[in-house]
Amino acid sequence: MTRRKSEPRFVICIRNEDCEDLEPRKVYQILADEAVAEDGYMRVIDESGEDYLYPQDYFVPIELPQVAEKALLSAA
Numbered sequence: 682m683t684r685r686k687s688e689p690r691f692v693i694c695i696r697n698e699d700c701e702d703l704e705p706r707k708v709y710q711i712l713a714d715e716a717v718a719e720d721g722y723m724r725v726i727d728e729s730g731e732d733y734l735y736p737q738d739y740f741v742p743i744e745l746p747q748v749a750e751k752a753l754l755s756a757a
Contacts, residue, residue: 691753692725692740700735702727708743708753
């Protein structure tokens, strides 16, 4: 099954140098933004609840079961 681009995607933070709004080993939702991806960044909804740009190498993309995605999205 192929994901649509509008579906939520998630990552795990593996680094947070100089980023107080990121916690290592925590799952974050990302928003599609192809323009910033070309420059090595991704748009992440961080601990502030807002989306900001962070370096892609701070994260590892993950696939979650649908039930887990729904739970994370409903908690937001």
